Amino acid sequence: MSGTPSEIEAQARELVLRILGVPAPSQGRALLRGDVPEWDSLKHMEIVFALEDRFGIQFDESEFPTLDTPVAIAAAVRRHLAP
């Protein structure tokens, strides 16, 4: 699965919100792990595994803590999808 950077970011954002079970942040506010109490370590595990399944990739262990916003996730996904 691939897409434009903005499409990947939108998919990642939608998946993160669905797993967290929270509404999207209000207009103009970014979705940041540090701002969402529900985004704890267990939800982070679910998010990382779901992203791997959605995009058919495997993150490196060192990337796990950096996947803390849809923007960062999209950048990491693009790196793994790059030919």
Place this chain on the structure above:
Amino acid sequence: MLFGAPNRADLAACVPAWPLRALRVRVHRNHGFEAVSSATRAYAAWNGLDFEWLIGGYDDSLSFDVASDADIEIVWLDTTRLQGLAEVGIVDWLIGRLRALRSQTVRPILVLAWPLSDSDRTRLDEAMIPDTHVAAVSTLAAALGERWIDARAAALSGTRLGNHACLMIARELACCWVPALTLPPRKAIAVDLDGTLYAGTLGEDGPTGVELTQGHRALQHRLARFRDEGMLLALVSRNERDDVEELFARRDDFPLRLSDFSAIEVSWNDKPAAIGRVASALRIGCDSIVFVDDNPGELADAGASLPVITVHAGYDAAQTASVLEHVAGVFRWRRSAEDRLRADDLRASHVRAQIEQAASSPDDYLRSLQVQLDLLVGPRQQLARLAELSAKTNQFNLSLGRMSEAEIARRLVVAPSNVVAIRLTDRLSDSGIVGMVVGSRVGNALHIDELCVSCRALGRRLEDSMVTKAVVVMAGQLAPETVVFAVRKGPRNAPARDWLVRYAGAPVDDETESVEVPFDAVCARTLSSAIRIEVMQ
């Protein structure tokens, strides 16, 4: 989505819009379980369940905290973390810990331990700890191969098992292992023909024109195995009966034969009515039936008017087989001898009906059948079958106590004569264990806490003899003054309650919780001389 390749992103999109039954599941563990529990939601919801997880802290010693109530106990072990026990032997240690847990709860225990060799798993099973079941996790590991372990995973999930390993375990847990411990089993699978057991339409393509694809062959093979394991098969099809008979006669390549079906409903009438007739013929409730059809409209009609479980036969028939295996209540931890006897016994019931019509009297009927009842007192070897009877029997189940294997085992420990199993044979078939009476002595009264007789044994006028003899055996040398039958109204146990009215000569209304019968009155009942009864201590 649920039964293809495991995909956690897809699972996240599944949100049930139907009511769910809550189950409290406690987990005793020594490695991360959350990667499994978080993935069970969609699978459990598909089967109408909602798990409430009570997950304890990491504990290699398995000290077991069961302070709060739970419906089921799971032991989740990474045995490589127990290498310090190598000298004692991990299996011996685990048997000891499971016995300790068993002594603290009567709830079912499910052991998910990995790695665990087949021989170690067998040893755990052979320890015969009541209502304790060891899942074949290694089979899943073998199916997934090298992706079973993911060295990266522990940093996120606290377990070495990879994401897809956890997803596979979650699916089996939610669809097979836990439902088999907590829900009544399904008893029959009713299948459509066209587009379900083969590709094509019998009426248009003819018996030799319909195609048995590789997937349909796999589905038919799986259905044949279900039948061998004791699941009843039924055919529900809109076709001409002659065409269907010709189809099975000419298609030697079909793994299923027409004789594999215990009920056949082929007509142009509506399918819900046909399924209702199947349920009557098989003497089971519609909620015990799984209905498989390729037509979503037929499934919707059946699902709207009957409490059947419906499964859509999709384009990939092999996946239909996989879906069937994951319907709650289809997987069983054990298949009893009675399961395998069921289809033959049902066939014999049709012959019995003919004999009854020709018989000059009830005793003549019983004598011609050469009926024998064996009363097994304190039947430790039959615990699984007795628990199954308690869980499955709906019509002749007086108190609907739904006793678990562990609870029946506990009653046996108090006094072996507290439990009597009843085995039935006649010249036409061996019906196996068909009845159970569980009692307890309270002062001068003998309380009958659980009394159930399988529907397979009903209609032969045997209930009075079964119960009278069982009560007398239970009473032993010290005759009680009264026998107190526990009774509770359920949606389908009118036959049992009506029997009690007749047997006790006392009214039983919706609120009645017990009925007393003087023990002398029980003893005074005449046992039919046409029935041979043997008591086995």
